[in-house]
Amino acid sequence: MVEKAKWIWQDGKLVPWDEARVHVLTHTLHYGFGVFEGIRSYALAGGGSAVFRLDAHLRRLYDSAKIIGLRPAVPLADLHAAVMLVLKENGLREAYIRPIMLVGCGAMGLYAIDNPVGTVVAAFPWGAYLGEEGLARGIRAKVSSFARNHINSAMAKGKICGHYVNNIMAKSEAVHAGYHEAIMLDTAGFVAEASGENLFLVKDGVVHTPGVATVLGGVTRDAVMAIMRDLGIAVVERNIARDELYIADEILITGTAAEVTPVREVDDRPIGAGKPGPVTLKVQAAYFDAVKGRNPAYEGWLTRVR
Numbered sequence: 001m002v003e004k005a006k007w008i009w010q011d012g013k014l015v016p017w018d019e020a021r022v023h024v025l026t027h028t029l030h031y032g033f034g035v036f037e038g039i040r041s042y043a044l045a046g047g048g049s050a051v052f053r054l055d056a057h058l059r060r061l062y063d064s065a066k067i068i069g070l071r072p073a074v075p076l077a078d079l080h081a082a083v084m085l086v087l088k089e090n091g092l093r094e095a096y097i098r099p100i101m102l103v104g105c106g107a108m109g110l111y112a113i114d115n116p117v118g119t120v121v122a123a124f125p126w127g128a129y130l131g132e133e134g135l136a137r138g139i140r141a142k143v144s145s146f147a148r149n150h151i152n153s154a155m156a157k158g159k160i161c162g163h164y165v166n167n168i169m170a171k172s173e174a175v176h177a178g179y180h181e182a183i184m185l186d187t188a189g190f191v192a193e194a195s196g197e198n199l200f201l202v203k204d205g206v207v208h209t210p211g212v213a214t215v216l217g218g219v220t221r222d223a224v225m226a227i228m229r230d231l232g233i234a235v236v237e238r239n240i241a242r243d244e245l246y247i248a249d250e251i252l253i254t255g256t257a258a259e260v261t262p263v264r265e266v267d268d269r270p271i272g273a274g275k276p277g278p279v280t281l282k283v284q285a286a287y288f289d290a291v292k293g294r295n296p297a298y299e300g301w302l303t304r305v306r
């Protein structure tokens with residue numbers, strides 16, 4: 001269950017958590033035509049708190065809207081202010097922040113271009129997405145029987161509500177089979193991403209990750225690639241086959257919610273030594289240093305909540 005906060009920002013004002021509602025004929029509810037984001041804020045080592053890479057997430061939200069042809073009702077600068085307000089008024093330091101743009105009531109049917117667009121920002125506490133144990137010891141993943149949405153059917157660069165039916169089916173299948181997470185292949189058979197994370201593998205000291213064309217361009221993926229470069233770790237973007245996962249030395253998955261989570265097993269095969277490897281541990285530590293303001297080199301990624 002989500003731990004309630006006091007206020008949710010809806011269409012320009014703060015409303016009490018339980019009163020932030022939409023009508024049952026909300027267009028997005030029926031067709032999935034909406035866009036959203038997932039952002040985290042962290043308590044900082046030196047006091048206070050900061051949102052991690054807020055500008056990158058908001059840019060992606062507006063890009064997602066542009067990709068599907070949804071006209072934002074609120075300018076980006078106002079949404080930026082709304083995120084800050086929600087964190088401050090709820091007294092939240094470590095939070096998961098969920099902005100969403102949705103098409104409201106008016107016309108039904110697919111073409112409802114004149115329906116009002118609703119804008120919401122919620123924030124709430126959310127611990128380790130794949131569990132504290134997963135973060136520390138690594139998770140068990142299964143290659144999904146569901147292919148990731150084809151990139152010419154569901155636009156990969158957008159974080160689009162309806163696209164997640166695909167991810168939810170993959171995730172549910174994996175969890176029901178006793179795994180923590182699903183790894184999805186693209187329609188050509190190459191490794192794409194996990195149901196809610198990007199994927200990296202380590203082989204002979206080099207990191208490999210699928211190119212950004214066929215996956216969501218993760219903000220965490222981008223941060224982790226910058227961190228790897230700063231640590232002197234080579235990163236190659238290329239097509240990766242399923243069996244390369246099995247013989248990888250290490251696998252890690254990245255996302256705002258999952259942060260940097262090691263993968264200790266894929267399809268019942270232990271990855272490397274079957275526990276988080278040295279590159280994963282180094283990158284994970286550097287990531288937490290960055291988000292918690294312990295490394296001044298990444299100060300530019302933090303928006304302080306005042």
Ligand code: PPE
Binds near residue numbers: 038039194258
């Ligand atoms: N791929 C997918 C499919 C995805 O959903 C996410 C985020 C990522 C990659 C990583 O993107 P980024 O957060 O920008 O590094 N998944 C969100 C969790 C989904 C959920 O609501 O549950 C997230 O991490 O917020």
